[in-house]
Amino acid sequence: MTDTTTTAAGDLISSLPDCLLTSILSLLPIDAAARTTALSSPWRRLWPSTPLHLIDSHLRRPSGDAISHILASHRCNAVRFQLLLTRPSAADLDSWLQALALKHLQHLTLAPPSEPLLLPPSFHACRALTAADLTNCRLPAAAASAVSFPHLANFTLRHAYVSPLALHGLLAGCPALASLSLDRVFGCRTLRVRSRSLRSLTVSVSLARRLLEAHELELEDLVVEDAPVLERLLAHDVNWGPSLHVVHAPRLETLGYLGVGIPSLQLGSALFHAMRAVRLPAPAEFRTVKTLALEMVDPQVKPVVDFLKCFPCLEALHITSHMVMPRSMETMNSDTTGHLTECLDHHLKKVVLVGYKGRKRELQLAIFLISSARVLEVMKFLCENDCNSTWLTSQKRRLRLENRASLGAQISFEKHRNSFVRFSKHASNISVVDPFDIQT
Numbered sequence: 001m002t003d004t005t006t007t008a009a010g011d012l013i014s015s016l017p018d019c020l021l022t023s024i025l026s027l028l029p030i031d032a033a034a035r036t037t038a039l040s041s042p043w044r045r046l047w048p049s050t051p052l053h054l055i056d057s058h059l060r061r062p063s064g065d066a067i068s069h070i071l072a073s074h075r076c077n078a079v080r081f082q083l084l085l086t087r088p089s090a091a092d093l094d095s096w097l098q099a100l101a102l103k104h105l106q107h108l109t110l111a112p113p114s115e116p117l118l119l120p121p122s123f124h125a126c127r128a129l130t131a132a133d134l135t136n137c138r139l140p141a142a143a144a145s146a147v148s149f150p151h152l153a154n155f156t157l158r159h160a161y162v163s164p165l166a167l168h169g170l171l172a173g174c175p176a177l178a179s180l181s182l183d184r185v186f187g188c189r190t191l192r193v194r195s196r197s198l199r200s201l202t203v204s205v206s207l208a209r210r211l212l213e214a215h216e217l218e219l220e221d222l223v224v225e226d227a228p229v230l231e232r233l234l235a236h237d238v239n240w241g242p243s244l245h246v247v248h249a250p251r252l253e254t255l256g257y258l259g260v261g262i263p264s265l266q267l268g269s270a271l272f273h274a275m276r277a278v279r280l281p282a283p284a285e286f287r288t289v290k291t292l293a294l295e296m297v298d299p300q301v302k303p304v305v306d307f308l309k310c311f312p313c314l315e316a317l318h319i320t321s322h323m324v325m326p327r328s329m330e331t332m333n334s335d336t337t338g339h340l341t342e343c344l345d346h347h348l349k350k351v352v353l354v355g356y357k358g359r360k361r362e363l364q365l366a367i368f369l370i371s372s373a374r375v376l377e378v379m380k381f382l383c384e385n386d387c388n389s390t391w392l393t394s395q396k397r398r399l400r401l402e403n404r405a406s407l408g409a410q411i412s413f414e415k416h417r418n419s420f421v422r423f424s425k426h427a428s429n430i431s432v433v434d435p436f437d438i439q440t
């Protein structure tokens with residue numbers, strides 16, 4: 001059908017304004033969007049002028065040549081570039097990043113298969129980035145003065161390799177960074193965070209840390225030196241560290257998981273070694289923390305009370321039994337204490353016990369919280385067993401629910417399957433109120 005015939009037949013879609021047509025094209029997989037150039041001459045000019053969403057998994061035959069052709073033929077700015085299936089040559093990757101920098105790329109996702117991918121210096125030319133998610137990559141070294149990502153708000157490094165100089169320089173060059181996630185980052189043993197914009201910081205280390213090669217240095221010390229707007233500090237695989245030292249984070253609201261695998265935990269003037277309180281904080285410190293998650297081999301009253309003293313305004317408490325226990329760890333022997341805190345008297349509204357089995361110390365802790373938390377609204381037991389009626393009846397009797405301090409508290413038992421998932425999938429998103437609320 002000719003262009004004239006098409007128009008005469010009433011091609012209503014083609015008669016729409018270009019701004020609407022390009023919006024429609026931007027929502028299509030790139031192969032489908034490119035094929036619209038065969039419809040008619042008006043369509044032929046639209047796709048190259050549509051904001052580019054280049055995702056290699058959307059291509060029928062993803063390859064370096066196909067990606068190079070698309071970047072060369074497309075004239076508009078790039079919104080998203082996602083590489084999951086294609087492993088480019090060093091020359092291709094360099095030319096792609098240079099082209100994407102000229103197209104003012106906003107969202108970059110790299111997760112190449114096989115060996116870690118060395119990013120070329122042209123990565124630093126993508127200064128329009130607002131979000132970057134880099135997996136299985138090696139970041140290029142550069143002087144701090146040469147790194148500038150003025151709009152980068154969300155940055156994730158996953159199973160990545162980076163030198164201390166490169167990582168600190170990159171963070172210094174991100175004045176708008178709001179969310180930083182470091183998941184198994186190698187090459188940097190100590191990270192000192194200074195950011196006037198950072199609101200969420202997530203850190204994970206390898207579960208099999210002791211099996212790492214000597215050259216695979218992993219994060220051992222995280223120091224939050226100056227983060228005046230930091231609201232969320234999350235540590236994922238707490239069986240193996242790193243040590244945490246929070247110097248200045250006056251708006252911190254969400255903290256966890258904290259566990260015995262963290263060799264040293266320093267929160268202002270408070271100091272814990274493997275969950276044992278060495279020194280408790282001054283009364284005015286960390287009154288902003290509202291949500292706390294702890295991970296313990298055998299949950300007990302004494303260490304929990306020590307943490308409640310650190311965070312007197314705490315409203316939500318999550319406690320998980322350890323899924324993995326390093327050989328060097330031992331169960332703490334702490335006596336039960338009935339000391340009431342400001343937190344228990346006035347603030348604690350929600351308690352979640354994950355992996356509950358009804359063991360002696362778990363039961364003592366649950367009884368303590370039920371009988372002491374005066375404004376408790378919800379207490380969930382996420383149990384490892386099948387929660388049969390006989391066991392539930394026994395647990396409810398042993399918990400002495402009739403003695404609860406908050407008569408309106410809802411007590412529930414749910415079956416829970418063991419999982420290494422600690423956070424909600426979108427935990428780094430600051431709009432997620434409680435990142436420890438995972439699906440059971």
